[in-house]
Amino acid sequence: MATSPQDALSWRRRGQRRRRLRSFRLQVMLLVGALLAGMLLAQGAYLNHRKAEIIADQMGQRALAVALSVASIPEVIAAFDTPDPSATLQPIAERIRRETGARYVVVGDRQGIRLAHPLPERLGLPMVGGDNDRALLHGESYVSEATGSLGEAIRGKTPVFDARGEIVGIVSVGFMLDRVAMDVGRYTGLSWALVALMVVLGFAGAYGLSRHLKKVILGLEPHEIARLAMEKEAILQSIHEGILAINREGRITLVNQQARRFLGLPDERQVLGEPVQEVVPNSRLLEVLERGEQQFDQQMWLGDHPVVVNRVPVRYDGQIEGAVATFRSRREIVELSQALSQASRDVDMLRAQAHEFSNKLYTIAGLLQLERVREALALIHQESAQQQARMSFLRDHVADPVLSGTLLGKLTRARELGVTLEIDPDSSLGVPLTATGQEVLMSVIGNLLDNACDAALQGAAQARDENGEGARVRLFFTDLGEQLLIEVEDNGLGVPADRAATIFAEGFSTKPGKHRGIGLALVARLCRQHGGEITLEESELGGAAFTAVLDKSLCQAPAPGERPPIAQGHADE
Structure with missing residues (x-):
């Protein structure tokens, strides 16, 4: 069966991943195993070295103990006063050598001449090694390592004293160093075997640890973990x-x-x-x-x-x-939701305007077909006069173009909703706003008008059932004095007294649905941030009246000697 290039690449990547995992496990196993092996070998070497020293010391002490025992035998002491000491000393020395397992037991006289020796042919010859002076001259008992006629050995030496306390000879008992080495090897071999076993167990434990680490880190390589950590940090930031x-x-x-x-x-x-x-x-x-x-x-x-x-x-x-x-x-969520809702409302508004203007165009076309030109012109002038009146009012009373555009949009929106939005003819903003002022006033006036229109529509729905008037909203604003004043009132149902204290709380809303209860809270916060406040009263229209006060620093300061634009326009009239 043929293999596609994608399958081959996938298998290659899987193989590389397995090799990396094995490599990581091998590295952990070797690192931990080598560490344990090094520690165990160092400890084993030290302990076995100490054991060898102890065994060698024990062999020396054993040789010295045998020498002291031989030197204290009465027959040995008495033999030095006989004409042929070797006849007495040789059998005693050989018997003790065989019983103790010593390599040799040598007895010498005051001049270091052998009187007893494992090899009879060496009797009468001087003792070899050059380490007899401490015993013969100073009367000391000691252990030494020296090379004698039979080879290198650990020897225990002690003087022989007669009844008067005089040094009459010397006893030397020796154990060969090769024998000592054999004993050391026999006793330390088990220790090295245990160390080797512990090293093997250490590598086995390191292998198990590497498998556990692989499982804990989800089979990832260290460089992959580092990359994921950096990716996680980049994502979070x-x-x-x-x-x-x-x-x-x-x-x-x-x-x-x-x-x-x-x-x-x-x-x-x-x-x-x-x-x-x-x-x-x-x-x-x-x-x-x-x-x-x-x-x-x-x-x-x-x-x-x-x-x-x-x-x-x-x-x-x-x-x-x-x-x-x-x-x-x-x-942002609310703004996005409002933007989507506004887009939907704009579509509906444009559809309604298209329908309305098409009806007016049909009316004008019908009047022209009926040759009622005067009535057609009157209808055209009437529609143009309404639009021109709004534009003229905003141009003459609002010096800031952004706020004018906001108000014009709200007038159009209110008209489409069926709400009568009135701007008090005494309203005026004689000085353009700063960039911050434009943003603040768009938020404050926009939220207050939206809430007022909704409240007026609710009140109008109930009023129609009672043969009442339609939805009405009134706006008043002025920059006269030291502060900006904005007042929005409606003919809705008003705010119940028990809710007046919480109406400006974030998340509180009397309207159903999500993403509600932020408009008035935002307005209240903006007012506090810019040196003012917002209050709630009962409206003359029957509903609620909200009065927002803002610091006049949101307006641009006119240049020295320059008259405000609106005041200048009024002077020109």
Whole structure:
């Protein structure tokens, strides 16, 4: 069966992955195994060296003990006073040598001449080794290593004293060093075998450890883990949602760039490890740690941002190890929703306008066919006069073009909704707005008018059932004095007294549906931020009247000696 290039590439990649995994496991096994082997070998070498020293010392002490025993035998001491000491000493020395397993037992006289020796032909010859002086001259008993006539040996030497305490001879008992080495090897061989077994077990344990590590890290190579860590950091810092994580002690372990922007936090390194309650008091992550409950789509304010928050605990083996909060700007969600709704309303408005103007065009066409030119011109002038009146009023009373465009759009929108939007003829804005002022007034007037139109439509629906009037909204604004004043009132159902205290709370709304309860809260916040406030009263139209006051710093300061544009226009008239 033929193999496609894609399958071959897939198999090649799998093979490379297996080789990397084996390589990682082999590296761990060799590293841990070599470490254990080195430690065990070093310890074994030291212990066996000490054991060899102890065995050699014991052999020396054994040789010295035999020598002391021989030197204290009365027959040996008495033999030195006989004409032929060797006849007595030789049998005694040979018997003791065979019984103790010594290589030799040598007895010499005061001049170091052999009187007893394992080889009878060497009797009468001087003792070899040159280490007799301490015994013969100073009367010491000691252990020495020297090379005698039979080879290198460990020897125990002691003087022989007569009844008067005089040194009359010397006894030397020796064990050959090769015999000592054999004994050392016999006793240390088991130790080396145990060390070898422990090394094998160490490599087996290292192999098991490498398999466990492979399982724990999900079969990833170290460079893959490093790459994933860098990718995770890049993702966390680039996503549009803010992320804040804490450990079980309630200390911050992660805060991404978007979260720092929302919270107005300094550099990440300055907040990591800090208690979350000190950095973000209203995070409510400690509640998640205590209860272990997940919280989704919770609304709150972070600094100047209304956000939607999700909070979840981090669990490991059934234990809560921390908590994570993700939050996204509710303002952006609302603005997106409003933009989509506005686009839909604009389509409906254009459709309605097209339908309305087509009806008027048909009417004009019919009048022309009936040769009623005067009536057709009157209808055209009437429609043009209405549009021109609106444009003239905004041009003469509003100096800021952005605000004029906003008001013109709201007039058109109100007309399509069936709401009569009236702008008080005494309204005026004589000075253009700053860029911040344009944004603030568009938000304040736009939200207040939208709410008023909705309230007026609800009131109108009930009023029609009672043969009442239609929906009405009135707008008044002025920049006279030290502040900007905006008043919007409607003929809706009004605000119940029990809700007047909470109408400006974030998330509160009397209208059904999601993404509600932010308009009035945003207006109230903007008013407070710009040196003013918003109040609620009962409207003369029967509904609610909202009065917003803003600082006049939102208007551009006119140049010295320059008259405001609207005042100049009035002077020209």
